[in-house]
Amino acid sequence: MTKKTRRTIDAVLKAKITLEVVREQATAADLGQRYEVHPKQIYAWKKQLLEQAALAFDAGVGRESEETREREIEKLHAKIGQLTVERDFLARTSGR
Secondary structure (H helix, E strand, C coil), X not given: CCCCCCCCCCHHHHHHHHHHHHCCCCCHHHHHHHXXXXXXXXXXXXXXXXXXXXXXXXXXXXXXXXXXXXXXHHHHHHHHHHHHHHHHHHHHHCCC
């Protein structure tokens, strides 16, 4: 018996399918047959899109995540420096 692997659908295709449903160009059942996706999954994507649509217009969202990432990188660089100093100190004291 062979196992059926799950198909991964990229974000671009999800957006295309969901926008067709939102624009009422086709029903979820029609799109489900066309793209071989269960209609309930299409409804879940539609709900997710409608709930998070405001984030696309929020100017602060991208900056906050970028600033957070920069702070995390700075902390990691500091930790790398600290560990390097400790390693060198321990290597000198152990006589290597």
